[in-house]
Amino acid sequence: MQSALIGLNVPLQRRFLSGILPSATRCYSTDTKKYECTSAEHKKELDECYQRLDLSFENTKEAFKSKSNTELIRALVVLRLCGVQTLVNQNQMILATMRRVLGKNLFKKTLKNTFYGHFVAGETEEEVRSVAGKLRKYGVKSILDYSVEADISGQEATDKTVKGTSQATVKPAAMTPVVDAKTLETTRERYTVHQEFGDRRQGVASARTYFYEGEEQCDKNRDIFKQSIDAVASATGNEGFVAVKVTALGRPQLLLKLSEAIVQTQNFFQALTGGMTLQEGRLSVKDLTKRLHDLGVKTDTESVKKFFHDVDFDSDGVVDLHGWNQLLEDHVKLGQLFQVLNIKTGALEPLIQNLSEVEEQEFRNMVRRTLDVAEYAISKGVRIMVDAEQTYLQPAISKITIEMMKKYNKNRGNVFNTYQAYLKCTLQCMEADMQVARREGWHFGAKLVRGAYMEQERSRAKAIGYEDPVNVDFQATTKMYESCLTRIADEVDRRGRTNVSVMVASHNEDTVRFAVNLMKERCIAPSERVMCMAQLYGMCDQVSFSLGQAGFSVYKYLPYGPVEEVLPYLSRRALENGSVLKKANKERDLLWKELKRRISSGEFKVRT
Numbered sequence: 001m002q003s004a005l006i007g008l009n010v011p012l013q014r015r016f017l018s019g020i021l022p023s024a025t026r027c028y029s030t031d032t033k034k035y036e037c038t039s040a041e042h043k044k045e046l047d048e049c050y051q052r053l054d055l056s057f058e059n060t061k062e063a064f065k066s067k068s069n070t071e072l073i074r075a076l077v078v079l080r081l082c083g084v085q086t087l088v089n090q091n092q093m094i095l096a097t098m099r100r101v102l103g104k105n106l107f108k109k110t111l112k113n114t115f116y117g118h119f120v121a122g123e124t125e126e127e128v129r130s131v132a133g134k135l136r137k138y139g140v141k142s143i144l145d146y147s148v149e150a151d152i153s154g155q156e157a158t159d160k161t162v163k164g165t166s167q168a169t170v171k172p173a174a175m176t177p178v179v180d181a182k183t184l185e186t187t188r189e190r191y192t193v194h195q196e197f198g199d200r201r202q203g204v205a206s207a208r209t210y211f212y213e214g215e216e217q218c219d220k221n222r223d224i225f226k227q228s229i230d231a232v233a234s235a236t237g238n239e240g241f242v243a244v245k246v247t248a249l250g251r252p253q254l255l256l257k258l259s260e261a262i263v264q265t266q267n268f269f270q271a272l273t274g275g276m277t278l279q280e281g282r283l284s285v286k287d288l289t290k291r292l293h294d295l296g297v298k299t300d301t302e303s304v305k306k307f308f309h310d311v312d313f314d315s316d317g318v319v320d321l322h323g324w325n326q327l328l329e330d331h332v333k334l335g336q337l338f339q340v341l342n343i344k345t346g347a348l349e350p351l352i353q354n355l356s357e358v359e360e361q362e363f364r365n366m367v368r369r370t371l372d373v374a375e376y377a378i379s380k381g382v383r384i385m386v387d388a389e390q391t392y393l394q395p396a397i398s399k400i401t402i403e404m405m406k407k408y409n410k411n412r413g414n415v416f417n418t419y420q421a422y423l424k425c426t427l428q429c430m431e432a433d434m435q436v437a438r439r440e441g442w443h444f445g446a447k448l449v450r451g452a453y454m455e456q457e458r459s460r461a462k463a464i465g466y467e468d469p470v471n472v473d474f475q476a477t478t479k480m481y482e483s484c485l486t487r488i489a490d491e492v493d494r495r496g497r498t499n500v501s502v503m504v505a506s507h508n509e510d511t512v513r514f515a516v517n518l519m520k521e522r523c524i525a526p527s528e529r530v531m532c533m534a535q536l537y538g539m540c541d542q543v544s545f546s547l548g549q550a551g552f553s554v555y556k557y558l559p560y561g562p563v564e565e566v567l568p569y570l571s572r573r574a575l576e577n578g579s580v581l582k583k584a585n586k587e588r589d590l591l592w593k594e595l596k597r598r599i600s601s602g603e604f605k606v607r608t
């Protein structure tokens with residue numbers, strides 16, 4: 001054991017041996033490369049931050065310094081109640097009864113002083129600004145998330161989803177000699193609306209869900225994102241983020257169609273390359289010609305030449321799976337964008353067919369709204385993080401986000417994509433995106449999360465008959481998380497500090513320790529804006545505030561919105577906290593410890 005520590009500095013050895021870091025140990029080994037700091041100031045800054053941080057996250061005096069006595073007691077009560085399963089399960093009924101008995105005003109007041117006050121930053125921009133300002137005093141920055149959710153029944157949600165079904169079809173017939181029929185069919189099923197999973201909120205704890213209510217509502221959602229940007233800009237200056245969900249800005253069904261087209265195309269190329277993985281699957285135009293020739297396709301026709309031109313969009317002689325880069329162009333129709341080569345006839349055919357003019361327009365609207373939000377954010381110096389959603393929507397969401405990164409991340413990381421470590425394919429997808437970023441020279445920004453849709457993903461895969469996309473167990477997810485983070489750190493070494501950044505969005509203390517130790521190992525100072533952490537408001541304050549006060553870059557995800565309209569979101573947050581708290585009651589124990597400390601030291605009396 002001792003020999004494995006040679007080369008580590010003393011504080012690192014101490015922390016390593018203290019047993020604090022069970023999972024972080026993977027970070028270090030005898031063959032660990034030595035990493036240089038970019039400057040002596042950065043080294044000094046990092047050393048000081050690291051020394052100040054109590055990696056056990058148990059220094060309650062520091063962790064809860066920002067909390068008044070009332071807030072401390074409120075946190076204790078709220079987290080205690082979130083741990084009572086019957087209350088959590090019946091929370092909607094309880095809230096409805098309270099509202100009836102107390103009347104609107106008293107109900108609102110009660111919630112603002114309890115659950116809402118603990119988990120939500122406020123109703124108005126002014127209230128949010130005051131919370132963000134207070135967090136900032138303790139070194140914690142803000143990400144704003146307008147958390148209003150339609151309070152609709154499961155049946156209504158399903159109806160909205162099914163009603164939004166498009167007549168368009170993805171026609172992979174052209175690919176049939178290359179891709180086997182089973183793969184084509186399973187892919188189609190996976191990216192099709194299934195009534196039994198129409199309510200996308202099922203089995204999802206904390207994430208907010210939008211259902212399509214027409215173009216006008218999407219315009220309103222866009223305006224709300226813009227208002228959030230204003231609030232972030234005024235509350236946090238140029239260091240804030242705003243969270244954006246693409247499903248709020250257009251018809252989710254179109255994202256499903258686009259996702260299917262992307263995945264069918266990937267299947268096609270993977271089959272052509274003999275089943276290589278995405279990032280390995282770089283096929284030269286010469287190889288492609290040979291492969292098509294072997295399949296009996298005449299390769300000197302106009303359509304094949306056009307196909308080559310389309311798939312080698314940067315003219316480097318290599319077929320690129322990230323082609324079709326005109327997605328954001330206003331004049332390009334979705335139905336014309338994905339052209340595939342019919343192996344039998346040698347003709348080019350659109351992959352997405354029967355898309356009506358209205359749907360084409362809706363797709364353009366969705367893209368326009370997303371770009372509008374991004375450009376508005378950039379004009380205000382605010383960065384945007386595009387949330388990751390269900391796997392059947394994610395190829396399209398990710399593709400749109402990557403195209404936005406290409407467009408807006410030329411000089412700095414204005415747009416961040418989200419990667420969900422609970423998925424088996426995450427490292428591979430992220431790797432492919434990083435490769436394009438490196439090749440094209442734009443800033444790669446990633447938010448790394450475990451993922452919020454696990455239960456739903458698993459039951460959908462089982463019911464519809466495709467492979468479970470989620471890692472086999474929690475350990476595998478953690479391993480994936482750490483691999484992705486390490487891979488991003490490698491990319492930072494390769495491309496330099498200004499070209500890659502990552503947000504470690506996690507409440508898991510081992511994961512946060514892993515990230516902090518990775519920063520230490522790679523000598524990444526917090527002020528270099530390469531690596532930051534994030535937790536939800538009202539959760540794991542011992543982590544966020546310890547990091548913030550030590551000088552690390554840390555954010556709180558701040559939900560906000562009118563009390564009554566935030567309730568559906570709040571109900572599901574209570575559910576999430578219930579499951580988290582069952583595992584570990586650490587936060588509550590720490591709050592108790594701090595309360596007792598304040599009482600015994602006399603501090604309780606002098607604090608408000």
Ligand SMILES: Cc1cc2nc3c(=O)[nH]c(=O)nc-3n(C[C@H](O)[C@H](O)[C@H](O)COP(=O)(O)OP(=O)(O)OC[C@H]3O[C@@H](n4cnc5c(N)ncnc54)[C@H](O)[C@@H]3O)c2cc1C
Nearest residue numbers: 387388422449450451452471473474477505506507508534
């Ligand atoms: C700032 C922020 C932004 C976020 N944005 C997004 C987003 O855009 N998209 C999104 O999907 N989520 C998002 N999330 C939610 C996130 O994905 C997690 O649901 C949440 O943070 C809990 O994960 P954790 O890392 O905090 O870890 P923990 O609390 O330690 O673990 C959470 C859960 O992971 C479960 N788990 C994960 N993988 C497995 C597996 N393979 N088998 C069994 N159990 C497993 C565990 O059971 C546990 O309950 C965000 C979270 C934060 C804090």
